[in-house]
Amino acid sequence: MRSIRIEQYGGPEVLLRREVPVPEPRPDEVLIKVAYAGINFMDVHTREGKYAHSSTYPVRLPCTLGMEGAGVIMGAGDAVNSHMQGERVAWCISWGSYAEYSVVPATKVAKLPDALSFEQAAAAMFPGCTAHYLVHDAGRLRAGMSCLIHAASGGIGQILIQLCKRLGVKVFATTSSDAKAHIARGLGADHVMMYEGFADVVRKMTSGKGVDVVFDPLGLATLRGSLRATRTRGLIVNYGAVSGAVRDLDPLELGEAGSLFLTRPRLADHMADAATVQRRADDIFAALLDGTLTIPISGTYTLDSVEQAHAALEERQQIGKAVLKIG
Ligand SMILES: NC(=O)c1ccc[n+]([C@@H]2O[C@H](COP(=O)([O-])OP(=O)(O)OC[C@H]3O[C@@H](n4cnc5c(N)ncnc54)[C@H](OP(=O)(O)O)[C@@H]3O)[C@@H](O)[C@H]2O)c1
Known part of the structure; x- marks a missing residue:
């Protein structure tokens, strides 16, 4: 064969x-x-x-x-x-x-x-199965909550947007181009932005609080910004490292950013x-x-x-x- x-x-x-x-x-x-x-x-x-x-x-x-x-x-x-x-x-x-x-x-x-x-x-x-567990099991999202989805026009990103909107979750999303942003908006994302300065934009649009959950498949390029975009005691779900691995994260950074929770889950589990x-x-x-x-x-x-x-x-x-x- x-x-x-x-x-x-x-x-x-x-x-x-x-x-x-x-x-x-x-x-x-x-x-x-x-x-x-x-x-x-x-x-x-x-x-x-x-x-x-x-x-x-x-x-x-x-x-x-x-x-x-x-x-x-x-x-x-x-x-x-x-x-x-x-x-x-x-x-x-x-x-x-x-x-x-x-x-x-x-x-x-x-x-x-x-x-x-x-x-x-x-x-x-x-x-589909990945987005399903990320939303329901890792993120435990419910109506009225908010999240940030990075690489929102990607294979998993597009499904995450739709599952979150189906639950009644407010969706902030990042992409790298206008064409990709157009896709994310079309799927129902509430606020779509470029990566540059995304944490400031999210904080501003959430009255300085940040979102409940961030879905981050990029790793190196975005993870520290993701910490800043998350509310006090919120959750960052770092499910990939498309832009490179983060090798130097001190757990104290999670404390300083507001007693955050960080998880690196895998579909197999x-x-x-x-x-x-x-x-x-x-x-x-x-x-x-x-x-x-x-x-x-x-x-x-x-x-x-x-x-x-x-x-x-x-x-x-x-x-x-x-x-x-x-x-
Ligand atoms: N943990 C798990 O359970 C699990 C399960 C499935 C997949 N994953 C991981 O999730 C990640 C995303 O998978 P996917 O299949 O959905 O990919 P994808 O989102 O279709 O493609 C990756 C996206 O990442 C963005 N990106 C940012 N920096 C990039 C770079 N340096 N090179 C390439 N793309 C870059 C691009 O969107 P922009 O241009 O908009 O930035 C691109 O569309 C992968 O790391 C994959 O291994 C993890």
Whole structure:
């Protein structure tokens, strides 16, 4: 079968087109014929080696890239009784979706409603479940609260805006261009701004108080500003490090900024069992089908054009979600 593999970490040049055997499922895995794979910034981090020493996400070389997809179950290991052949499914945080077939632990696989396309499911599973736990479990947002969403036109940012507005949360948002700001406003963000001076703008617009929760996927470029934009005893959810890692934060800074709470959560710890995976997926899929959530697909690539997809992400050209059409 065709696949995109990495045998060493690095730039787009380490993406290799490889013919490999169709993988055999282990006892607790299912074999899936992949229709679409999702493309995410996490794929870029994986390619660069950022998970080489991770125990949450133990990526080991050689690795077939891609950790989100949708397709049809073709077979299952002996211990699997939760899924059957021919079932339409989607999954995330299991590597190998940039390929014609993938083996995935059965506990990470969600069943799809008949009305949801593979394309939409592959675009929604990872960022949808991420935004879902960030809003409901990490941020614990409720009606009347306020938040700041950085990189608001990004894959996860766009969903965060919509889930927050659905709850009745006031949304402040940052982006890097007028075109991206236009997207964030269109999704319902109340106040959209550029990064420059964002903490001052947020404080001014909240009568000097700051917001209840900040969602920060950027890290180095924004985290200290995020502390300033948060209210006393508020929460910063630093869920990524797209702009670089923060390596020098003294906990005393949290005290000085107003007894703040800082968390660095991971999706894997919020998708711990099959029931949770299906519950989060069902919530996102239902919202897509009833029209209260939209995840526009703004880039469709193939196994022959993966490099372009990664370049669009790294050059900040990708607005929203991109997918790989495979099957
Ligand atoms: N902790 C978790 O559970 C979890 C789960 C899923 C993903 N993540 C992480 O969340 C982060 C965002 O993922 P995503 O897929 O939603 O990405 P994305 O938002 O679609 O893309 C990243 C965005 O970051 C902004 N950005 C700022 N500085 C950048 C830089 N130096 N290079 C590239 N982009 C930059 C860009 O928006 P502007 O141009 O508007 O700034 C860009 O659109 C990634 O680090 C990912 O690994 C974490």
